[in-house]
Amino acid sequence: MTTSPLQTAGRFVGQSVKRKEDPRLVTGHGRYVDDVTVPGMLHAAFLRSDVARGRITRLDVAAARECSGVHAVLTAADLNDRPAGPMLPSMFADGSQGISAPVRPLADGDVRFVGDPIALVVADSRYVAEDACELIEVEYEPLTAVVDFERAADDTENLVHPELGSNIASTMATPPDAALDEALSRAAHVVTETFYQQRQTPTPMETRGIVAHWDPYAAALRVWMSSQNPHEVRRTCARILGVAESRVRVVQQDVGGGFGQKYFMPRDEMTVVLASHLLGRPVKWIEDRRENLLSSNHARRDRATVTVGVDADGRIVGARIEHLEDSGAYANGGTGGTGMFVAMMFPGPYRIPRLGWSTTAVWTNTCGRGAYRGPWMMETVAREEMMDVVARAIGLDPLEFRRRNVIGRDELPYATASGMVYEHVSPSETLEQAASLIDYDGFRSRQAEARANGRYLGVGLGLYIEPQAGMGALGVEAANVRVEPDGTVNVFVGSGSHGQSLETTVAQVVAEHLGVDIDAVAVHQGDTDVAPFGGGTGGSRSGPILSPAARQAALEVRDKAIRIAAHLMEAAPDDLEIDGGVISVRGTPARSTTLAQVATTAYQQSDLLPPGMEPGLEVISRYKAPPVMYSNACHACTCEVDAATGHVTLTRYVVSEDCGVMINPMVVEGQIAGGVVQGIGGVLYEQIVYDDEGNPLTTTFLDYLVPTAAEVPVIEYGHVETPAATPGGYKGMGEGGAIGSVPAVFNAVADALAPLGARVNRLPLGPSEVLAAIEAAPAR
Amino acid sequence: MKMVTVTVTVNGEPRRASVEARKTLADFLREDCALTGTHLGCEHGVCGACTVLLDGAAVRSCLVFAVQADGADITTIEGIGGPGGELSPVQAAFRDAHGLQCGFCTPGFVVSVTAFLRDNADPTDEEIRDALSGNLCRCTGYQGIINAVRLAARAGVR
Known part of the structure; x- marks a missing residue:
C-alpha cells in the first residue's frame, strides 16, 4: 500500500519504471566477479588463524609447497615488505583522519583474531589451494585475548596492537558544560538508561571476491572486484603497488550486495593484488561464507548510556550520551566506527536544547569493525529506545512524548545542539502519518482488550533523521552524458550500483531532462577506464549526489542540441523543445529535426555547426553537494509476544518516508523494505557470538540467522515529499530502513512486555532473551 | 585425484x-x-x-x-526462459514486482519458485512464504519476491 500522491512526477522521474538491470539478472546472465575467467588464472585460498591472540611459534609451509598444482605458498616473509604505501582506505592513508590499526598483508609473528590471515596459497584450482592450506603446519603460543569490549580500555596488560600502546582506539568528548548540568539539575525528571547493540555483520549474498592481474609486460594491473567503490579500489591498488593510477584498471560489473562491507578495499583483496604482482599471474580469490562470517568486517557492537532531563510538561531540557564501540582488531579504516556521527546525530528529530557527549572506540581480538547500512545508527537506537523509557517513566504515551518534542515545520531551519542544521525535513509529518497508518489510537484500545485476556501486544515507533555526508571525498559525483551519432545516449557514472538500481534511476533522470525515451539511454558504471572519477555507492549518496550530476549533464547536452537544431532549422532556440528524441518548434510539430540528425551533425558535419561551436554532443558534469543533507522517516510496528515461549510475532509494519523527490517509487520502497528486514533481523535473529577466548561460534548460516520470507511482516509505505533545495530535490534514503526499524521493533517488544514489569535494554531480543526478561521482572 | x-x-x-x-x-x-x-x-x-x-x-x-x-x-x-531471451512467467513476475535488487540470490529463487508453482498452481500466502523460506535474500526484504510469486501464480504458470 502506498499513500500520498507524488507532487512532482514527470514523464520518467517519479515513475516506477521497470529496471533495466533485470532481464540479464533474472535469466542468470548477470556477470559477477566469480564469473570472470582470465587465461592463465590461478586460484587463491587463505590459511587463517584459529586462535584469537597468540604468538606464532612454528610455521612450516614446505609440504604445502610440494603439493601438485600449487604455484606459491606466500607468508609474511614473502609479502609483508612489498606494500609501497599504507594498506588503508585512501581517506585514512595519510593518518589525518585518526589512527588506524597497523594492517599488514599476512600475520607476522603473532595473530590478533580468529580469521587473521597467515598464508596465501596460489594453485591451479581452489580445491587444490584448500588442500595445500591443510598441509601447512602452524603452532601458536596462545595469549590472553581481549574479547569483552567493555573491559578492553582498562586492560593495559593485554594489548591487541602492542605497537599502539593502548586498547583505546580513539576517544572524544564535549568539554564540561555548566549550563547542561544546571538544566539537568532543575529538570522535573532525569532518567538514565544504558542500551546495548549486539555484533552483527552485513552478509551480502555474494561474498567478497577479486580477480587481480598484474601484467609485467604491460606494467599494468587489471582488477575485477566485488566492490561498492571502484575508484577507491584503483587508488588503493596504485598506492600499495607504487604504480600510477593510470596503470590500474578496476572493473566492478554486477555486485551481489555490499551494505557497507565492500565500500573500502579490504586487506585480503590487497594481499591478493600483492600476490599477483609478485607472481605476474592473474589470481582469483572468492571468499567463502565461513570466511565472510569470520573475517569480513563486522558491525554494530555498541553501548550507549543516555541521560535525559525533562520538564514538568514533558519537554526535553538536555541530554547526555556516553558511547562505546568495539572496533575489533583490524577495522577497515580508522576505528571502523562512527562515534563522532553518533554524537552529532543523537538529537535527531527533537528539540534538545543542550547536549553533552563522549565516544570511545576500543580494539579487541575479534574481527574488525566496518560500515553496515547506517554505520552511526546507534544514535537512533539509543535515542528512540530512550524516548520510550522516558515516556514510561513520566507517565506519557511514547507518541505523545514525541509530539511534545519533535521539531515542527514552522521551526525550520533548526540548528541542533550538536550544530546540525535541518531545513527541508518533515519529522512531525512522518510521525503523524505513521501513527495514522498504523491506527495508533485504535491499536491502544485493542491492546488493552488483549491484555485483559492475557495477551501481550505492543506498538513501537522509530523516528529519525538520516544524514548524507557530502564533505570531502564523499561530496562529489560525476556523470558523462554522450549522445551518439544515432541519437542514442550513453551515460558513464563514477558511482556503481550493487543493487540500488542506478542503471535505471540514472537513465530516468537523463531521459527526463534530455528529452529522450528511456530505452534510448544506456548507463555504464564501475569501469575506471571509462567512468569519470566517483566516490562509490554507499552512505545513501547516489540519489542526492550522483543524480544532480546526471541531471546537470543532461540539461547541458540538451541545451547544446537545441542550439545546433536552432541553427540548422533557422529557428530561435527558445522556440524549440525536445521530446522523444525529436526536436520541434513548440506548437508547430511539423517543423522538426531529430536528435540523431543533430548528433550526426555535431560529430560528422561540423561545418554545419554554429560558428565557433565545439564539435561533439557530450558533457561531463560534476556536482558538489552541501556538506550534509538530510532525509527523514518514521517507522511504526506492532507485535505480539508469547509470554510462555518468548516468541515475538510482528503483526504490522509501517514506514512513512520523506526522501524528497522520488526518482522511482518502486525502487524507494524496495530500498526501505530491504533495510527494514535487516533491522528486524538485528532485533530478533542476528548475532555474531564469540566465546570468552575469542572463538567465533557463528560461522555458518545455521548459526547466524538471516531473516527468511517466513518471518517478515508485510511492509506498508507512506510518503511525504519535501523536496531538497539541491538540484532536482532528491534526497538519499538507502540506509534509513535499517536505522528506524531497530528501535521500532525493540520498542514494540518493550511495550508488549511493560505490563509484565519486564525491562529490556539489550539486543537481540530472541526468545531466550525475552523469557529471561520476563523471569527477571520484579514480582507484581 | x-x-x-x-x-x-x-x-x-x-x-x-x-x-x-x-x-x-x-x-x-x-x-x-x-x-x-x-x-x-x-x-x-x-x-x-x-x-x-x-x-x-x-x-x-x-x-x-x-x-x-x-x-x-x-x-x-x-x-528457465525462452531460447531468445524471453522471460518465463516467473522471471517476468520478478521483474514486474521488483523481486530483486542485486540479483545474486535471484536465480535460486526463480528456479525454486518455478518448481513450486508447477506443483502448486494456486498457493496461499502462507504456502508461498513457506516455499520461499529455503532461499535467503539480503536486499529486498522479501516483499517484492512474495508479490512476484503471487503475480506469477495469477498469470498461470504452466
Whole structure:
C-alpha cells in the first residue's frame, strides 16, 4: 500500500519504471566477479588463524609447497615488505583522519583474531589451494585475548596492537558544560538508561571476491572486484603497488550486495593484488561464507548510556550520551566506527536544547569493525529506545512524548545542539502519518482488550533523521552524458550500483531532462577506464549526489542540441523543445529535426555547426553537494509476544518516508523494505557470538540467522515529499530502513512486555532473551 | 585425484566431462558447462542461491556432487526462459514486482519458485512464504519476491 500522491512526477522521474538491470539478472546472465575467467588464472585460498591472540611459534609451509598444482605458498616473509604505501582506505592513508590499526598483508609473528590471515596459497584450482592450506603446519603460543569490549580500555596488560600502546582506539568528548548540568539539575525528571547493540555483520549474498592481474609486460594491473567503490579500489591498488593510477584498471560489473562491507578495499583483496604482482599471474580469490562470517568486517557492537532531563510538561531540557564501540582488531579504516556521527546525530528529530557527549572506540581480538547500512545508527537506537523509557517513566504515551518534542515545520531551519542544521525535513509529518497508518489510537484500545485476556501486544515507533555526508571525498559525483551519432545516449557514472538500481534511476533522470525515451539511454558504471572519477555507492549518496550530476549533464547536452537544431532549422532556440528524441518548434510539430540528425551533425558535419561551436554532443558534469543533507522517516510496528515461549510475532509494519523527490517509487520502497528486514533481523535473529577466548561460534548460516520470507511482516509505505533545495530535490534514503526499524521493533517488544514489569535494554531480543526478561521482572 | 566421467543433459543439451569425484554439481555447471547463472552464496546448503532442477526436483547444487547427477536431466536458471531471451512467467513476475535488487540470490529463487508453482498452481500466502523460506535474500526484504510469486501464480504458470 502506498499513500500520498507524488507532487512532482514527470514523464520518467517519479515513475516506477521497470529496471533495466533485470532481464540479464533474472535469466542468470548477470556477470559477477566469480564469473570472470582470465587465461592463465590461478586460484587463491587463505590459511587463517584459529586462535584469537597468540604468538606464532612454528610455521612450516614446505609440504604445502610440494603439493601438485600449487604455484606459491606466500607468508609474511614473502609479502609483508612489498606494500609501497599504507594498506588503508585512501581517506585514512595519510593518518589525518585518526589512527588506524597497523594492517599488514599476512600475520607476522603473532595473530590478533580468529580469521587473521597467515598464508596465501596460489594453485591451479581452489580445491587444490584448500588442500595445500591443510598441509601447512602452524603452532601458536596462545595469549590472553581481549574479547569483552567493555573491559578492553582498562586492560593495559593485554594489548591487541602492542605497537599502539593502548586498547583505546580513539576517544572524544564535549568539554564540561555548566549550563547542561544546571538544566539537568532543575529538570522535573532525569532518567538514565544504558542500551546495548549486539555484533552483527552485513552478509551480502555474494561474498567478497577479486580477480587481480598484474601484467609485467604491460606494467599494468587489471582488477575485477566485488566492490561498492571502484575508484577507491584503483587508488588503493596504485598506492600499495607504487604504480600510477593510470596503470590500474578496476572493473566492478554486477555486485551481489555490499551494505557497507565492500565500500573500502579490504586487506585480503590487497594481499591478493600483492600476490599477483609478485607472481605476474592473474589470481582469483572468492571468499567463502565461513570466511565472510569470520573475517569480513563486522558491525554494530555498541553501548550507549543516555541521560535525559525533562520538564514538568514533558519537554526535553538536555541530554547526555556516553558511547562505546568495539572496533575489533583490524577495522577497515580508522576505528571502523562512527562515534563522532553518533554524537552529532543523537538529537535527531527533537528539540534538545543542550547536549553533552563522549565516544570511545576500543580494539579487541575479534574481527574488525566496518560500515553496515547506517554505520552511526546507534544514535537512533539509543535515542528512540530512550524516548520510550522516558515516556514510561513520566507517565506519557511514547507518541505523545514525541509530539511534545519533535521539531515542527514552522521551526525550520533548526540548528541542533550538536550544530546540525535541518531545513527541508518533515519529522512531525512522518510521525503523524505513521501513527495514522498504523491506527495508533485504535491499536491502544485493542491492546488493552488483549491484555485483559492475557495477551501481550505492543506498538513501537522509530523516528529519525538520516544524514548524507557530502564533505570531502564523499561530496562529489560525476556523470558523462554522450549522445551518439544515432541519437542514442550513453551515460558513464563514477558511482556503481550493487543493487540500488542506478542503471535505471540514472537513465530516468537523463531521459527526463534530455528529452529522450528511456530505452534510448544506456548507463555504464564501475569501469575506471571509462567512468569519470566517483566516490562509490554507499552512505545513501547516489540519489542526492550522483543524480544532480546526471541531471546537470543532461540539461547541458540538451541545451547544446537545441542550439545546433536552432541553427540548422533557422529557428530561435527558445522556440524549440525536445521530446522523444525529436526536436520541434513548440506548437508547430511539423517543423522538426531529430536528435540523431543533430548528433550526426555535431560529430560528422561540423561545418554545419554554429560558428565557433565545439564539435561533439557530450558533457561531463560534476556536482558538489552541501556538506550534509538530510532525509527523514518514521517507522511504526506492532507485535505480539508469547509470554510462555518468548516468541515475538510482528503483526504490522509501517514506514512513512520523506526522501524528497522520488526518482522511482518502486525502487524507494524496495530500498526501505530491504533495510527494514535487516533491522528486524538485528532485533530478533542476528548475532555474531564469540566465546570468552575469542572463538567465533557463528560461522555458518545455521548459526547466524538471516531473516527468511517466513518471518517478515508485510511492509506498508507512506510518503511525504519535501523536496531538497539541491538540484532536482532528491534526497538519499538507502540506509534509513535499517536505522528506524531497530528501535521500532525493540520498542514494540518493550511495550508488549511493560505490563509484565519486564525491562529490556539489550539486543537481540530472541526468545531466550525475552523469557529471561520476563523471569527477571520484579514480582507484581 | 580420481577423475570420473559425468554425462548429463543440461537445459536440453547433452554434456560430458571428466571431473574430480569431489567436484560439486554447482562447480561442474559453472566451470565445465560455463553456466555461471547458478550462484554460490554459502556452499553449505542454507541460502538456496545455487538451486537447480535435477530430474525436475529443486536441489541445492552445492550439496550434490557432479558424479551423483550422472545421467540426470538438469535445468539451470539459463534454461528457465525462452531460447531468445524471453522471460518465463516467473522471471517476468520478478521483474514486474521488483523481486530483486542485486540479483545474486535471484536465480535460486526463480528456479525454486518455478518448481513450486508447477506443483502448486494456486498457493496461499502462507504456502508461498513457506516455499520461499529455503532461499535467503539480503536486499529486498522479501516483499517484492512474495508479490512476484503471487503475480506469477495469477498469470498461470504452466
